[in-house]
Amino acid sequence: MVRNVAIIGTGMTKFGEHWEKSLRDLIAEAGAKAVDDAGISGKDIQAIYGGTMSAGRLNGQEHIGALIADTLGLNPLPSTRIEAACASGGVALREAYLMIAGGHYDVVVAGGAEKMTDVYTEQASLALGGAADQEWEAFFGATFPALYALLARRHMYEYGTTEEQMARVSVVNHHNAALNPLAQYPYPITVDDVMKSAPIAEPLKLLDCSPLTDGAAAVVLASEDFAKKMCQEPVWIKSSAQASDTLPLHDRRLVTAIDASVLAGKQALERAKLKHKDISVLEVHDCFSIAGIIAVEDLGFTRKGEGGKAFEEGVFDLGSDVSINTSGGLKACGHPVGATGIKQAVEVTLQLQGKAGKRQVDAEYGMTHNVGGSGATVVVHTYGRDV
Amino acid sequence: MVGIVGYGAYVPRYRITVEEIAAVWGKNAETYKKGLIIGEKSVPGLDEDTITISVQAAKNAIRHGAINAKNIGAVYVGSESHPYAVKPSATVVAEAIGATPNMTAADYEFACKAGTAAIQTCMGLVKSGMVEYGLAIGADTSQGRPADALEYTAGAGGGAFVIGMEDTVADIEETVSYTTDTPGFWRREGQEYPRHGARFTGKPEYFKHIIEATKLLIQKTGYGFDDFDQVILHQPNGKFPLRAAKMMGIPADKMKLGLLTPRIGNLYSGAVPVALANVLDYAKPGELLLVTSFGSGAGSDSFAIRVTDAIEEKRANATPVETYLKKTKNLTYGRYAKHRHKIRM
Amino acid sequence: MPHRKSLALVWRRREQRYKMVGTRCATCDGHFFPPRGFCPNCRRKGRIEEKEMAGTGKVFSYTTVYAPLEGFEELAPYVMAIVQLDEGPRLTAMLCDVEPEDVEIDMPIRAVFRKISEDGKSGIIHYGYKFRPNKK
Numbered sequence: 001m002v003r004n005v006a007i008i009g010t011g012m013t014k015f016g017e018h019w020e021k022s023l024r025d026l027i028a029e030a031g032a033k034a035v036d037d038a039g040i041s042g043k044d045i046q047a048i049y050g051g052t053m054s055a056g057r058l059n060g061q062e063h064i065g066a067l068i069a070d071t072l073g074l075n076p077l078p079s080t081r082i083e084a085a086c087a088s089g090g091v092a093l094r095e096a097y098l099m100i101a102g103g104h105y106d107v108v109v110a111g112g113a114e115k116m117t118d119v120y121t122e123q124a125s126l127a128l129g130g131a132a133d134q135e136w137e138a139f140f141g142a143t144f145p146a147l148y149a150l151l152a153r154r155h156m157y158e159y160g161t162t163e164e165q166m167a168r169v170s171v172v173n174h175h176n177a178a179l180n181p182l183a184q185y186p187y188p189i190t191v192d193d194v195m196k197s198a199p200i201a202e203p204l205k206l207l208d209c210s211p212l213t214d215g216a217a218a219v220v221l222a223s224e225d226f227a228k229k230m231c232q233e234p235v236w237i238k239s240s241a242q243a244s245d246t247l248p249l250h251d252r253r254l255v256t257a258i259d260a261s262v263l264a265g266k267q268a269l270e271r272a273k274l275k276h277k278d279i280s281v282l283e284v285h286d287c288f289s290i291a292g293i294i295a296v297e298d299l300g301f302t303r304k305g306e307g308g309k310a311f312e313e314g315v316f317d318l319g320s321d322v323s324i325n326t327s328g329g330l331k332a333c334g335h336p337v338g339a340t341g342i343k344q345a346v347e348v349t350l351q352l353q354g355k356a357g358k359r360q361v362d363a364e365y366g367m368t369h370n371v372g373g374s375g376a377t378v379v380v381h382t383y384g385r386d387v
Numbered sequence: 388m389v390g391i392v393g394y395g396a397y398v399p400r401y402r403i404t405v406e407e408i409a410a411v412w413g414k415n416a417e418t419y420k421k422g423l424i425i426g427e428k429s430v431p432g433l434d435e436d437t438i439t440i441s442v443q444a445a446k447n448a449i450r451h452g453a454i455n456a457k458n459i460g461a462v463y464v465g466s467e468s469h470p471y472a473v474k475p476s477a478t479v480v481a482e483a484i485g486a487t488p489n490m491t492a493a494d495y496e497f498a499c500k501a502g503t504a505a506i507q508t509c510m511g512l513v514k515s516g517m518v519e520y521g522l523a524i525g526a527d528t529s530q531g532r533p534a535d536a537l538e539y540t541a542g543a544g545g546g547a548f549v550i551g552m553e554d555t556v557a558d559i560e561e562t563v564s565y566t567t568d569t570p571g572f573w574r575r576e577g578q579e580y581p582r583h584g585a586r587f588t589g590k591p592e593y594f595k596h597i598i599e600a601t602k603l604l605i606q607k608t609g610y611g612f613d614d615f616d617q618v619i620l621h622q623p624n625g626k627f628p629l630r631a632a633k634m635m636g637i638p639a640d641k642m643k644l645g646l647l648t649p650r651i652g653n654l655y656s657g658a659v660p661v662a663l664a665n666v667l668d669y670a671k672p673g674e675l676l677l678v679t680s681f682g683s684g685a686g687s688d689s690f691a692i693r694v695t696d697a698i699e700e701k702r703a704n705a706t707p708v709e710t711y712l713k714k715t716k717n718l719t720y721g722r723y724a725k726h727r728h729k730i731r732m
Numbered sequence: 733m734p735h736r737k738s739l740a741l742v743w744r745r746r747e748q749r750y751k752m753v754g755t756r757c758a759t760c761d762g763h764f765f766p767p768r769g770f771c772p773n774c775r776r777k778g779r780i781e782e783k784e785m786a787g788t789g790k791v792f793s794y795t796t797v798y799a800p801l802e803g804f805e806e807l808a809p810y811v812m813a814i815v816q817l818d819e820g821p822r823l824t825a826m827l828c829d830v831e832p833e834d835v836e837i838d839m840p841i842r843a844v845f846r847k848i849s850e851d852g853k854s855g856i857i858h859y860g861y862k863f864r865p866n867k868k
């Protein structure tokens with residue numbers, strides 16, 4: 001018997017360059033905020049799952065599970081680090097969800113964090129490149145942006161997607177980030193700004209790419225009984241789905257789509273008994289602008305090949321039928337890798353609770369889409385106001 | 388008879404002109420073009436070195452010879468720009484062409500004649516029956532100090548020869564060497580660029596050794612210069628081999644096919660091997676070739692090579708040197724400096 | 733520069749990177765590069781044998797990299813491509829001997845043996861395949 005699971009508290013740090021804060025400081029801040037928001041005490045919590053992609057390479061620190069429990073003063077609770085590259089946060093959320101749904105715990109904290117500015121940029125790039133296949137991609141010189149550029153080039157070739165359409169994804173993200181006080185880049189940009197920014201791995205330019213970000217986010221999950229007792233406005237996780245595909249991009253069935261997204265997205269909607277039209281707030285994994293376009297196609301919010309056109313036509317602008325990346329997305333809210341999957345859940349929760357401030361949209365159901373690497377791991381969750 | 392079963396060459400696609408180099412140092416390009424008889428030189432790609440050049444030349448040679456690489460019992464790579472001071476280039480080459488592991492390998496260095504030294508070694512191994520095939524390679528990404536006269540000529544490329552007893556396209560009828568301790572050009576361990584004795588490299592070094600070795604070959608074979616259809620001499624620039632030929636009474640028209648330095652520069656250990664490959668590209672059965680290499684330090688190896696009927700049969704397998712002489716890409720000095728790793732990163 | 737790759741890590745892949753030694757399933761004629769130890773199509777009925785790829789193929793997708801990976805700085809801007817081999821498998825490789833503006837999808841290419849990177853100036857040099865235009 002699968003039990004219902006609710007998010008009863010959320011917390012996150014501002015995303016950005018936190019020169020004065022360590023990984024530990026960021027975890028402490030987000031964790032404390034989430035627990036306070038839930039209105040519970042430490043002794044209610046039974047387990048912790050924390051996502052971080054590369055604390056070992058970025059901070060020289062492994063054993064993150066222990067660090068989290070210690071930092072939050074939650075010893076001797078079981079505390080486990082989850083690593084799934086850029087999907088570390090989303091997978092941590094899913095593990096926590098499964099533990100409650102399966103009846104093992106009633107209250108679990110799921111968090112994610114990354115402190116990326118404690119190394120030089122090239123070391124951060126190498127760490128992020130760790131999501132790629134080291135033997136058959138990175139060895140030959142493929143950077144992480146290069147992989148998404150390969151995806152973009154093929155998408156342009158097969159569907160006529162344009163660089164301007166990709167730029168529109170960044171523009172939408174920045175528009176929303178300007179309304180989010182916790183976003184790294186809270187200001188609007190134009191298509192022209194993107195087009196004129198420096199090439200990184202063409203056709204991708206600097207403003208097509210998500211930045212290096214420090215940040216942490218946490219949510220408190222609870223079983224139905226606990227949530228109904230303790231929380232005025234729980235947000236229910238309606239479904240959780242995760243899928244895998246080949247580690248290197250070149251081995252996939254298609255280079256213009258992420259099959260794991262297609263599958264996880266389909267399963268998530270089926271399990272929640274929801275239709276696309278039910279989802280009005282959607283956080284997609286736009287580590288690069290092209291990833292945003294491919295995400296809306298893979299998740300079925302547009303037909304294949306029409307994602308670029310949809311962004312161009314404003315289909316996903318704030319306040320439309322489905323508002324995408326109200327947080328500002330990875331591009332403009334920032335992408336502290338391990339924290340991103342949790343931040344997406346925080347954002348959708350705030351939207352469904354009506355607490356999203358200036359970027360508030362009218363939404364009954366939401367979805368988050370978190371991708372690891374170039375698409376080898378995808379985790380999708382749906383959320384609703386009713387159990 | 389022992390001879391060449393297959394041959395192959397490789398020259399990188401990049402070039403830099405004498406004008407482009409001369410402009411950087413405020414020199415008159417015409418002086419060098421006339422004085423050295425050189426127009427442009429080959430430049431390796433950023434990802435090319437003696438090993439990669441050797442592999443491409445060796446693959447071409449194996450394809451031309453239509454042999455199984457597993458039957459190669461020895462691989463010798465002659466170069467003065469081995470990427471490692473210690474660790475053989477030859478093992479990488481042998482692995483890449485699929486000759487490993489039941490074989491021997493070593494690197495050679497004898498300034499510009501390490502490639503022909505490798506040919507002689509392979510001849511000995513093949514004739515003695517120690518190996519079925521020997522692979523002799525001469526290749527370089529030649530060094531020359533910026534602004535030095537060598538900078539106008541130091542090119543990149545290499546040639547490879549499968550030496551064996553059967554199915555030869557050219558038989559090596561005779562080879563001799565002339566060797567003395569005469570320093571004219573050298574590079575000490577750990578030094579980036581070679582030094583040279585300027586005009587001393589001419590008369591007592593290059594001309595002396597080339598002429599003595601060639602004379603020795605003539606004596607030993609009983610041939611006269613008239614018997615040879617083509618002559619290939621080591622070519623540090625365009626001028627030296629022509630002058631040496633004149634001194635020996637060899638007509639200039641026999642030098643034409645085997646003089647590539649004006650177009651691709653001095654390939655050091657690769658110079659004579661690539662020139663020989665080019666001559667073989669056009670050779671007809673029965674032709675007799677005179678080849679004399681030269682390496683500073685100093686020595687010359689001289690060869691009398693008779694082209695066989697098989698040259699025509701195997702021609703379809705060849706990758707002609709001309710393939711690498713057309714469709715080239717000219718570099719600015721800035722990009723040349725990058726290609727030669729002269730920019731500090 | 734720190735030593736990034738251990739000797740064994742690079743050495744054990746020399747057959748694949750030097751010669752493109754992959755595998756082939758004798759049951760379905762599927763080709764695999766990098767090699768697979770079992771056939772994903774035939775599973776238990778598959779019969780896997782070693783097979784050297786010819787090294788010819790075409791550009792499936794490409795990008796010019798301006799922000800290089802550490803250790804590839806000197807090469808920038810360089811072109812990375814997904815290569816479709818004639819035998820079927822796709823792989824990721826750098827293109828060489830071509831200017832970025834001349835690259836296009838479906839361009840015929842062939843493998844050449846090149847220096848990939850080095851473990852600093854004093855470290856080991858890594859060699860392997862790159863692809864260059866294959867003019868007929």
